[in-house]
Amino acid sequence: MRFSVIILFCLCVFAWAEWNSEDVHRLFIKRVNLKPGVYTGKLESVMDSAGLSVVYEYHRLLGDMYRPTVTSANDFGSHSRYSKHYLNLALDFRINDVPQNKRAILVENIRKSLGKRFLVLWESQGGKNEHVHVEFIRD
């Protein structure tokens, strides 16, 4: 697993030598479904990179054909007042279409993959709005 992350990191570093941040954003958007109304137009670059890591973790657990759905970026009026969503530093990923017995593993894998720079929360567990919240907390 560590080896895969290192390979992914090296590929990203290599890719960034050729790609600009808009290319990385486009790649991320191509790898996910966006729930209608989700706005990612001003997403910070760090979230595109994190988003690709999240996609990788979905693929590792559910297969490469799985396409995660982003249910919120900077678009939803009911986040808490100081939510990172309004700073383009948070993403929500749908998890209620993931088999029940794989959800905890997925959340833990995302948490490990993103490390201490990110806060990963499994929100509304068991509810209609169940999702994984990923936010950037520090450099």
Ligand SMILES: [Zn+2]
């Ligand atoms: Zn959120």
